[in-house]
Amino acid sequence: MKIIFYLILLLPALLLAHSSQAAVVILYHHVSDTTPKSTSISPAHFEAQMDYLEKNDFKIVPLPELTEKLRKGESLPDKTVAISFDDSYVSVYDSAFPRLKKRGWPFTFFVNTDSVGTGKVFVTWDQLREMSKHGVTIANHTTRHSHLPRREKNETLKQWRTRIAEEISSAQQKIEQEIGRAPNILAYPFGEYDVDVQQIAKELGYIAFGQQSGALYEKGDLQSVPRFPFGGSFTELDDFIMKVNTRSMPTKTVNFYSDKKTPQENLIVKAGAKPWLVLELEDPGLLKKINCFATGQGAITTEIIDNKLWVQVKQPLKSGRTRYNCTAYAGEKGRFFWYTQQWLATDKNGEWSYSD
Template identity: 40%
Template sequence: MICVVNMNEARQITSSVINLKKLVAVLLLGLLPGILISGSLSAAVILQYHHIRDTGPAATRTSPELFRQHLEYLAKHNYQVVELERLINALKQKQPLPDKTVAITFDDGYDSIYHKALPELKRRGWPFTVFINTQPIDERWQGFMSWDQLRELTESGVSIANHSERHWHMQRRQEGENRESWLQRLQAGIETAEERIDDELGQNYRWLAYPYGEYNREIQDLLQQMGYVGLAQVSGPLAPWSDLTALPRFAFGGTYGDINDFAIKVATQPFSLRRAWVTTESGQRLSDPLLPLTESRPILHLWLDNARIAAQVNCFASGQGSIPVLRDGHQLQVQAPESLSVGRSRYNCTAATGEKGRFFWVSQPFWRRLEDGRWYSE
């Protein structure tokens, strides 16, 4: 997402009911929209994988044995595995999201999906989606599926969708690019990949999974203008207020995704929010998760339906652990006491639902560049 977002998500959260030793923080992608939402919310989640193998980049691989454990857990605990299209359509049509429901996705099109994941999922009759960069497939890079293998997946009912032509850092302009040429390059890469997928496989969903999970407001606006749904590479349950240009997914790989961690993630539920927004320290409203160069301690504002739940919310910041929450009845203000690090960061807020093993989650990602405006290296 390949380089995956270094999420640093382990957090210690204690409640009177459950004490979890390690909890992966859940991310709601995109700046939270100021939409009025009320009532209880059921939960559906999108799962994301890269490599299904024992070797390869540690941050993006899930062993075949652990992947099998994930699938066995879903079956044993009566989760429904559905097509990604069903969840996207429910959000578009403002229909209730089914509880205990998951969609399974893979990024990049690695051949381990064909050799290891396909047999397990096909045996269970479960649908899934693969987001591909078309350049590695067209150029027959080692370790990626071929078009013939992707055709075999398609014949098995698998959805193949867009990860752009090349695996760019989409937020970053290349040398000499102005805003217009940067957006033209991104659009051309998205359209080229969509055309290749349609030509080779006859599939044309107009869904884009962001390479590296990186996006900003301008990229989201571009996707909306193109009529695409965007999927990001950070975690969180779907909600009625989820932004269709930055849908959350639970990413598995590296140290994240042992079976206990997996059980927590698939059971999460969204908060019932009336409003949520982000401001600078001076009170200026922010609409972009890519922070201004002068901003390092943004403020997340949450307005919950339920004051009792609001009183129980705990919040965390990347690299800083638990952070203060200012409360005023239904309304919360959350701000890191120290500057967020350069790179990827997030605020994560959670509360127990009252149902054993289930938590409400809402989280906000941020990106910070170097003070001189240059991008950090990875």
């Protein structure tokens, strides 16, 4: 009886041991009250989030420090956060930079290089150089911020691959030229990628980040590293607290199926599809604890088959981006395992909508 009693007491610790990786990357675009609400967080909300990190003893580290641990497959420290910004917006220089500089905190600014210095909305290279001198990492967000997985009309696969590789490599060269250095990390524009984009990033030697939610995982795919985006409707402190305290879902394998018998090779589907996400976990005991949700649909179907979790939307996907979010209680109050998978859907004819 004593043995059973002690096992019960140890259960939360045993659950956490299955995934000690708890480092989180957070993402912002604008820090402003006057920029588009969908991509903005107010300075007041931003300060409240930073105050929470400071008061609760989170360690703020440069993103390249975490990516080096990922490259080496090293364990990631608990209660560790890297801060990032996308899209070259001047509000990062005007509003976020002085606030984070005052705290002595590093962050990474992913810039789409063609936009730098082109108007009042965007930073200049002089401003980026100033930020770099104070410990800010300036990193690659491609040249023109295009939807990377989407071929242009009448573009061949070979032409597309050449164009995407050039958009990434040219941005890297420009940053090195203007700043003096550029780490081999990449943020996909719009957070969009598919297996072909991932392969290009891998061939070019990049660790690449999306905008899908989740904590970092030492065994995860280095070309689909998650970040928690904050802005628009995701700015409240309670939501922030939950997300920065998440742990990585301890996935062993991740696969995709168009139906239960047919593997889905890519992350691009046609509108009307209902693709399956299949997760195999390091700890099969977690499978029954997982709940999954989809963008705009709420709770979605989960089935356990041969010790794997099969996840599918109830309603067919519409054109655009859809994410499956899967979470499970991590054995400690307020902490959850989290895994997100993104799908990209064309229209029913296989054509992209270029308006979003």
